[in-house]
Amino acid sequence: MQISTVLGNGMVLQREVQNPVWGYTRPGEKVQLIIGEHHLETQSDKDGYFEILLPSMKAGGPWEIRLWDTTGRYVFQDVLFGDVFLLGGQSNMELPLSWIWDQVKEELAEIRNEQIRMFDLPKEYDFLKKRELLTQGKWVSACGKDLLAFSAAGYYAAAEIHKKENIPIGLLQTAVGGTPVKAWVSEETIRRQGYYEEELERCRDEKWVENTIAFETEREQCWWNVAKASFEKEIRYHDVINIPGFFTGDLKKYIGSISLKKEFRLQEEDLQIDGIVKLYLGAIVDADIVYINGIKVGDTTFRYPPRLYEVDKSVLHEGINEIVIHMFVMRENGGFMPDKAYELVLPQGRHISLMGEWEAATVERMPYLPDMTFFQYAATGLYNGMLYPLRRQKIKGCFFYQGESNTGVADRYEQEFSAMIGEWRSLWNDPSLPFIYVQLAGFSDGILPSTQTDWAVLRSEQLKAEHNKNVCMVQAYDLGEYNDLHPFDKKGVGHRIALACDSLIYHNSVFFKGPCAVDFAWHRDFVEILFETDTPLTVCDGTDRVHGFQTVDETGRIRNVEAKLKSENEVRVEIDERVKVLMYAWNNYPGQANLYSGSHMPAVPFCRKREE
Structure with a gap:
């Protein structure tokens, strides 16, 4: 059975x-x-x-x-x-x-x-x-x-x-x-649908799939073997890199291995409290192996996971300590994601910042490493x-x-x-x-x-x-x-x-996803927008100024424009006669958008052409 x-x-x-x-x-x-x-x-x-x-x-x-x-x-x-x-x-x-x-x-x-x-x-x-x-x-x-x-x-x-x-x-x-x-x-x-038939036919060829996996796995392993071995030679730190931030200048196009080094000082009292020492290194593009005082404390093989490494207190000592990052950039545009935590946190709660200048050395320039074919995709x-x-x-x-x-x-x-x-x-x-x-x-x-x-x-x-x-x-x-x-x-x-x-599913309530613009009254230098909402409109910072509106003029220029709450379901947006398109929260990260319902649901994004 x-x-x-x-x-x-x-x-x-x-x-x-x-x-x-x-x-x-x-x-x-x-x-x-x-x-x-x-x-x-x-x-x-x-x-x-x-x-x-x-x-x-x-x-x-x-x-x-x-x-x-x-x-x-x-x-x-x-x-x-x-x-x-x-x-x-x-x-x-x-x-x-x-x-x-x-x-x-x-x-x-x-x-x-x-x-x-x-x-x-x-x-x-x-x-x-x-x-x-x-x-x-x-x-x-x-x-x-x-x-x-x-x-x-x-x-x-x-x-x-x-x-x-x-x-x-x-x-x-x-x-x-x-x-x-x-x-x-x-x-x-x-x-x-007819969009992916060629891809499907390729994937139905078991031998092709097997050979592709074998070839790409070997290519990836060879790249990593060379990159890791590059740190065995003497490293001379000849440059300074500021963390966080993406690489600029010649480093922006750099592919290969990089070594970064920074010192930090610990006092005797820092080591007297038992507990977990945490090392935060934000997010690194693309991969890393991290050492403190010559002892490996963590590694991550791709760019997305948060870098949080727990450090055994025995690795640390009073006085000057040294952290070294062996960094691997596989596909250009390397760096350290901004607005993340880069610090060492001691058990008693003291934070030691690791932001700022690090000594750096480009160790081994290497060829671009293509993404593997992920057949689950x-x-x-x-x-x-x-x-x-x-x-x-x-x-x-x-x-x-x-x-x-x-x-x-x-x-x-x-x-x-x-x-x-x-x-x-x-x-x-x-x-x-x-x-x-x-x-x-x-x-x-x-x-x-x-x-x-x-x-x-x-x-x-x-x-x-x-x-x-x-x-x-x-x-x-x-x-x-x-x-x-x-x-x-x-x-x-x-x-x-x-x-x-x-x-x-349970029919206990009526779900409201957020205020939705349902009517636009266009004037020469302003637009009045009526929203359908379950509760009165609010601005999350408590003012009446609404952020997140942008306009596009006849030249294609995009600019931010001012807007204010006019009533509990209406917003007035200031424009000029050249405006052809009005947008709200219309980009990949509309973090500036601040219009909500009273039930704290965000207004629905839109991109609307001007009505003549």
Whole structure:
């Protein structure tokens, strides 16, 4: 007998529906199941497939389920019935609590909630067939070290839903970092849309995939071997670099290894208190190995994770200490992300700043290292390997956070995304499956002011997808960080998902995503904009001055313009006769935008042509 690993100890099954317990065994086998007072049985078909429908169960537990035939036996213990949600998307949904633990540990350190559970699916792709069974993974509860593995956004949403509904919550975590929409739809959808057929055909060539992985893995390993070995030679520090900041001048195009060195002084009393010494090095583009007094204290192999290294106090000594960073720049534009923490924090709370001048040496100039081909990003692979094997699991709805990897083709996102929603509903045989999705957070890759608009265009495409029935979009542009692709405020995201869920799924309230401009009265030197809002408009700094409006004139020049609250649902924006376009929060990181509803939901971005 073979079953999917999603059926296991500690699982959460959807309440008040008939959940299938299924798998494969020998053809014609009698398969039996016991749950409580229910003794059920069936016979496997000619292919060995069997399915037993559990009786509809109220929320609660724990239950024990026993399943057996002559070939095998399973006992599922500690089974709960509650509401099950599928988590989908890319890294901002996948991002675990461990990533932001330094910010949330005081709040969550004592959490032990057996009623919130997650199954993290193995990240497996398949381009040749739709897989039937999951072969890895297990259910874990929001307790102790297992809590660290939870999707941060998923956990915060689940915690609010559990608190309000007082039922067990199960999360099926399918999100995979970096994935575009095309990875999450079937071959049939890919061929119908016609965008990625060539890519799909390449990926169906197993030998090509195998050879590509082998070649790129060897290329990457060779690059790293040379880069790391370069530090074995004598290093002469001939330059000074200021941290934080991106490299400029000749270093802007530099690719290869760099060594940086800085000294700091410790007093005797600094070393007398036991506890954890923390080294914060912001975010480094691209990778690093860090030493203090010649002893390695941490390393990170790619640019996005926060650099937080715990240092054993025995590494430090009274007087002058030395920190050395072996830095690796693989694709130009290296540096240290601005507005991050660069410091050593001692157990007693003393902060030693590491910002400012560092001695530096370019150690080994190297060739550009191309990105590897991440096959989990390719068309239909994860649909076949992860989603399809889940299709029999009954779910209450989907929480989805994705879009960063589609900004290169932002203008067709609504089409691809809507097709994906339809695909998932078809897969679960539920045409009204609730779908709550998060609009892109603000991000401008560490550059201010933000002038690029590809993320703004994708946000508008996400907004258009609200035409699908039984969906709800959650805004998050105001929860982003200009210098972090993975903003830390996942509690805010989870809270808004939970609010949307309370409305769309539980029908306890009406979700309001934010004030929306519904009417524009154009005058020669001003525009009056009427907003639809649930509560009176507010400005988050408490004044009546609204920031975030920009205009475009006939020459294409963009400039910031003044605006004020005129009434509880109206804003007056100052313009001149040359203005052709009026925009609000219309760039990749609209951090200056400050217009909210009284319920603290941000105004919806727009880009509006002047009405003659």
